[in-house]
Amino acid sequence: MKITFNGTDLSIATVEHLSLALDRIDKQPQFELWISVPNGQSLAMLRNGSHAWLMYLRFNGDSGVVTKGNPDHQGTCAYTISNGQVDEHPLSWCIDLEECYKAIAYFFVNDGARYDHVAWQIA
Template identity: 50%
Template structure:
């Protein structure tokens, strides 16, 4: 079963409907760190700060993984607060549509940790 972590709080939805409710709850926060963990070691992370959000997909713990890329030019950087309070800065060119991030989280859940292919990924 896919487990989630929302700003450090572990959550264990058991159906697509429960994932939908979890994402509705997440949407209320404008700044967060959301992880989804599959039993096979794959994980998907979404970082959001207001209108900026991006994804990171890892094949296993310690993997350099993949990060999302925007299909439109987005100059500059955006800051994101991790659940441990650390603030990191990432290029806005990594940020994608927030709804696409939520769709990717639901897809990851429904497909046992598969990487959403419609996201423009960069292998890091």
Template identity: 50%
Template sequence: MIELLLNGGQVAATTDEQLASALALAASMPQFELWASVPDGPTLCMLRNAEHAWLMYLHEPGDGGFHSCGNEHRAGNAYFRLDNGQVDGYPLAWCIDVEACFAAISFFHGNAGARPDHIDWQS
């Protein structure tokens, strides 16, 4: 079972329909922190601020993980508000299309926490 947290609150995502509703809710929000996880297993995090979004994939709790790779030539940072109110900057080069991020969450959900292979990853 995949657990889903949106801005720190648990969201029902047991069925494909529930996941679709959760992702529709997230899509309506210009900023969020979304975590999808398999208990004691892989985790996928999506951070979004307007048109900027990126992913982080962890094989297991405490893992250094992977982050998404967008255009490596994009300079500067995008800033994201975390669930706890903290604002962190991450390279724009890590940002990818918002819809590609949502597709990755759907893939993760439908494939028992497998790392989405349509994303370019860097460790």
């Protein structure tokens, strides 16, 4: 499994190491995190402060799905990705930070399976 934090590859072999890494990552208010199965599924998390959302891709080139948060949250939030580009995405995609981390852990221990305890939608 490949894990990339703000463009830097992380070496994580166990769920225990993943938990420790997520604790360190959580201290960063803004980041881009990718976790992927070789030649398979990928999960991305973008965070800016209390706003975070996930994108799940089934394969390289897939348009994927994104999390579906509260549809009443209007507006957008800016996210800086690892190459320095700033993208804006709807606040209605945002879910609780803890749910993002649960989805990442689930993906890790279930070989790229999608976490179904959050709602997903086509972007």
